[in-house]
Amino acid sequence: MEPDLFTAAAEDRQEREPGSSPLAVRMRPRTLDEVVGQQHLLRPGSPLRRLVADGGGPAGASSVILWGPPGTGKTTLAYVVSKATDKRFVELSAITAGVKEVRAVIESAKRQSGAYQRETVLFLDEIHRFSKAQQDSLLPAVENRWVTLIAATTENPYFSVISPLLSRSLLLTLEPLTDDDLRGVLRRAVSDERGLGGAVTLPEDAEEHLLRIAGGDARRALTALEAGVGSALDKGEDTLTLATLEESVDRAAVRYDRDGDQHYDVASALIKSIRGSDVDAALHYLARMIDAGEDPRFIARRLMISASEDIGLADPTALPTAVAAAQAVAMIGFPEAALTLSHATIALALAPKSNAATTAIGAALADVRAGKAGPVPAHLRDGHYKGAAKLGHAQGYVYPHDVPGGIAAQQYAPDELRDRRYYEPTRHGTEARYADVLDRVRERLSGSAGATED
Secondary structure, rough: OOOEEOOOOHHHHHHHOHHHHHHHHHHHOHHHHHHOOOOHHOOOOOOHHHHOOOOOOOOOEEEEEEOOOOOOOHHHHHHHHHHHOOOEEEEEOOOOOOOOOOOHHHHHHHHHHHOOOOOEEEEEOOOHHHHHHHHOOHHHHOOOOOEEEEEEEEOHHHHOOOHHHHHEEEEEEOOOOOOOHHHHHHHHHHHHHOOOOOEOOOOOHHHHHHHHHHHHHHHHHHHHHHHHHHHHHOOOOOOOHHHHHHHHOOOOOOOOOOOOOOHHHHHHHHHHHHHHHOOOHHHHHHHHHOOOOHHHHHHHHHHHHHHHHHHHHOOOOHHHHHHHHHHHHHHOOOOOOHHHHHHHHHHHHHOOOOHHHHHHHHHHHHHHHOOOOOOOOOOHOOOOOOHHHHHHOOOOOHHHHHHHHHHOOOOOHHHOOOOOOOOOOOOOHHHHHHHHHHHHHHHOOOOOOOOOOO
8 A cells, every 4th residue: 555644535534534533634725825934935926926927937946945933834845835736735744754665655646647637745744864876866857857745854955855856946934923823723712613612711821821832833833732622522621721721631731931021031041040050940941931832942042141151261162052952943843952052051050150251341332332442553553555654553553463472561441441351251161371371471461571571
């Protein structure tokens, strides 16, 4: 039997027995107009609209790659394209399928095309899990248009998809669904006959909890809704209460409003716990933010700020750690991003602390804003243009690389700030070494040290 998920027979069976399929499958949009979110892909004249209008054959490309977080509609868009173009739809997952299954689909597509004049859409989920050799096996089918390949990935395709396949593909980027998008999905599922047909009502507090659980994932939202409604109906209730929903999904409703005070309070508590080196408290607040569906990119940005604001040169690896975490979060998304954020939070909380870099730039900015700027010393001014020498620019400048020790004792700051000091390092962690170096550097810059350095 061919590995089809949505063959014609399967489609007919779902239409005859809608209740036998999961709610997320029953509520899958049938047309582009029913798709929620992704408006940048759905506006008139967009590549996706043209793809459907052109019969599923994108101009200049023989495949489509859908890149976006889980639950944003990648499978749905592939299915809608196949329905709109009246093509046979076959779904494979790169997690469980291999070259053998791919070749079977391609051979079947050739037979369908020859015997029934019906083209095939091959939807390959998680294509980034295919090795280079496995992805290579798709190229003949794509080149010869034996199938219209629609591949989905949650990882950056420029890193995870081979160049020959990427160059032959129309790349469409899907954005995380907003709360308003998900709210529309939930309300349609409650009222639509394909869904719950108004069997229950969904109060606002339960709806908000579903939004928190979903984290931008429509499939997760509908799965949780279905579980909650099942519990409510078993109790003979026609309202899905927050208590019943919590019981059914086994998750407490964290009191956290991403657009209100709790958003800022919990984020502040996370940073202050890191600053205070309380790793356990920091992990608690991180968990609250993750569980509430906070944007992982927001958390990663806060960690990057913390690395410079509260750690600085006491541990020079803190900022690269936070930046690497932010890059990883952008590539993998939730739920795996929780591990990366935990990694960075623990590292920052346990790092030695210094706010010397923070106070240094603060003091420097305060002087500039108070008008303490002064002209740039003449010997530091640009001397590369014609006439600069006549103005005395760059005259007398000592090139540090020509001086033993590499430090030239000359004035760098404007006259008004000649003796002003901004950076005062602590003796915490690695910054103690910078403090020792700075003492020697300042002595040499003032001309009070010898001409050579030990």
